[in-house]
Amino acid sequence: MVFLRATNKPISPNPGQTIHLPPHPDILPNPGTPLATTPKSPPTTLELKTMKKLPLGHPPISSYLFHAYPLSILAQENRYLPWFYNSHIQLFSFPGEELKFYTHPFSTQHEICHLYYQACPLLDVQSIDRDTLTPSAVEFIRWIKDRIEQGYYVQIDVDFYDLPNKPHYQCSHFIHEVLISGYDDIEQVFSVSGYDEKGYYTTEPLSFAIVQKALSWNKEMYLQQVLHNDQQMPPWFAAAMQDRPRVFLYKYLGEQTTLLDISSINEQLDDYLLAHNTAERYRSLARPRLGGTWGIGIYKILKEHLEVSGCGPTIFTPIIWRILWEHKKCMLGRLCLLEARQILIRPLSKHWMGLVHQVNDLRLVLLRAQHRRPVAPTKRIEALNAIADQEYELLVELQSQL
DSSP, X not given: OEXXXXXXXXXXXXXXXXXXXXXXXXXXXXXXXXOOSSOSSOOOHHHHOOEEEOOOOOOSOOSSHHHHHHHHHHTTXXXXXXXXXXXXXXXXXXXXXXXXXXXXXXXXXXXXXXXXXXXXXXXXXXXXXXXXXXSSHHHHHHHHHHHHHTTEEEEEEEEXXXXXXXXXXXXXXXXXXXXXXXXXXXXXXXXXXXXXXTSOEEEEEEXXXXXXXXXXXXXXXXXXXXXXXXXXXXXXXXXXHHTOSEEEEEXXXXXXXXXXXXXXXXXXXXHHHHTOOGGGGGTTTSOOOOOSXXXXXXXXXXXXXXXXXXXXXXXXXXXXXXXXXXXXXXXHHHHHHHHHTTOOSSOOHXXXXXXXXXXXXXXXXXXXXXXXXXXXXXXXXXXHHHHHHHHHHHHHHHHHHO
């Protein structure tokens, strides 16, 4: 059965009658090959479909796409919140790297930091080597549509050089992942999530032809171009590229439930307040990455960068301040859940809400300061010190009630 959006009336084919959808010139099997006037066999159910869009919610973390994509799928309902609030408490950073959430033993390893979401009871996650699938981008377009029909969200590596509304569009080749959650055969578009040219996390339509072109990149040629342009290739980038191109399939398992783990929350709060390397707890699973700055200790390096730059972060990009803000928002949601379940005797969420606003105000000041002349960072450091002190007091109070 086909639904045409102009009338919303179902059109059922008569026995033996075939419904033809107009082909798109950019996804013909072979350019120049004439189309058959009649198919050899009746169309399948998938061929009769014209559109499908899987639901997405607003992810609580969007600073990194390996968080944003699975979390936007989970956020279509609130079932995931207990599982989510059991972690996303600890923060860490290594010299020359950005601030990140520590969620599992492999969080510090760039090429496999996404593994955490494979353990989520509400997600079926499959990781597939792109080279083992259909050989051409043309066939891959059809493969993506079939997976969406089966209820899978498709995460794929594409070249941002070919994607409009991206900072690298028609400027430089940049391989990164996007999430496809729907398609429309009438408009010939996919629903694609990712960052736009301003850095906002959005979902927008992209034509089949554009996606097909963005899929046609070669890893060896890309790495040669990076080296030819004298771009620095840090070890983590080289390691991550060895595993690409890769496809991730996500299916939402809404019938599952998740439980709040107070003991796990307490352990991570201990590590956060003591600035302890949480990876050392799991040395039997993965060799811990030593060094770095952990937990509440990150305020020290934030202050150091403010002192060096005068007007805001220089070595760290603005993403570090967004992570700091998202971390406080996640803790606010955790406090609200604990209060709603009457686990906390003395509410803390109202006090923490003020902390969220303070961090966001400082973040916005620093973003604006990047485009102005350097000024003495004294007031900003004082604001950061006040945030750190207030956070410590509130988290100690939280632990006393758990």
